[in-house]
Amino acid sequence: MxxxxxxxxxxxxxxxxxxxxxxxxxxxxxxxxxxxxxxxxxxxxxxxxxxxxxxxxxxxxxxxxxxxxxxxxxxxxxxxxxxxxxxxxxxxxxxxxxxxxxxxxxxxxxxxxxxxxxxxxSYGSREKEDGPSIISIKGLEINPDAHSVTVDGKPVRCTPLEYSILLYLAENQGRVVPVEDLFRAVWNEEFMASSNNTVMVHIRHLREKIGDDAANPRFIKNIWGVGYTIEG
Structure with a gap:
């Protein structure tokens, strides 16, 4: 169709x-x-x-x-x-x-x-051999095969962009992902000066959905001047 x-x-x-x-x-x-x-x-x-x-x-x-x-x-x-x-x-x-x-x-x-x-x-439609079928981090679960997200067992409805951001950070858990790398990986475009604001807004929206407090984050941490990370 x-x-x-x-x-x-x-x-x-x-x-x-x-x-x-x-x-x-x-x-x-x-x-x-x-x-x-x-x-x-x-x-x-x-x-x-x-x-x-x-x-x-x-x-x-x-x-x-x-x-x-x-x-x-x-x-x-x-x-x-x-x-x-x-x-x-x-x-x-x-x-x-x-x-x-x-x-x-x-x-x-x-x-x-x-x-x-x-x-x-293609939202979440990756092959199983690319990694574990479910990524679990401190109550956050991402199922790449079902393209679903839950926090403490409760479903979270993400847009494809939000899901892509969360999945990319989760797949790189424990590593600080530079803003430029995150933008290029998710948006598949070259990073420009205005791109930083774009990433910030989507991160803020994503945090609201997963119940993450920017001041005391449970999941997504902002490393000022560098990028973002999800610690395992």
Whole structure:
């Protein structure tokens, strides 16, 4: 079955153009030109990825993102006409996976969609011989075969990015992972100055989900000026 993608943008020409490019790649695309129609689609349909414009005339992209994250972990790419770090941090804090500034080249967006879908569809699907079937660290359990996370037996619902961060740190437990290495491994992109904020926001979100106190961490420790570690 083709991956199902929701594209939301009140600029109809942009939404339609993105839809054409994505359909040419074989994706099943649903278009929405306002927040209300998008919200109905989110609540009534199942998607594998969403592309959300932030500036909508009724319900903005951040509210739609919150609606998605209340029930779903599929990737969300935010679109904005403003190259604002504040917007980016807010979106990442709410659980966005990527962020594209207008104007953009459609092929660039398609490439980012493909990258996010690869992460989502391979979420935890690694071979057993790559390591132990379950990684257990002080009450934190990660099952790479079932792509599941529990803390003290309670399930934790992570986005694919959050899961990838946690799994990478757990697989390197006892070693301090530099921020640059973590970013390259998880995002599969070159590290830039703004990448540090991106990692910090996702780590903060992940800590909230696993009940980790940044001031007195049980799992993820920040080694200032270097990176992050999970001690065994």
């Amino acid at each position: 083709e991956p199902r993608i929701l594209v939301v943008d009140d600029e109809k020409t942009i939404a339609d153009l993105v839809g054409i490019y994505l359909r040419n790649e074989g994706y099943d695309v649903t278009l929405a030109y306002n927040g209300a129609d998008a919200a109905r689609a989110i609540l009534g349909q199942t998607f594998d990825l969403a592309v959300l414009d932030i500036m909508l005339p009724d319900i903005d992209g951040f509210e739609l993102l919150s609606t998605i994250r209340a029930e779903h972990t599929y990737p969300v790419i935010m679109l904005t006409a403003r190259d604002s770090q504040t917007d980016k941090i807010e979106g990442l804090s709410l659980g966005a996976d990527d962020y594209v500034v207008k104007p953009f080249r459609p092929l660039e967006l398609v490439a980012r969609v493909k990258a996010q879908l690869r992460r989502y569809t």
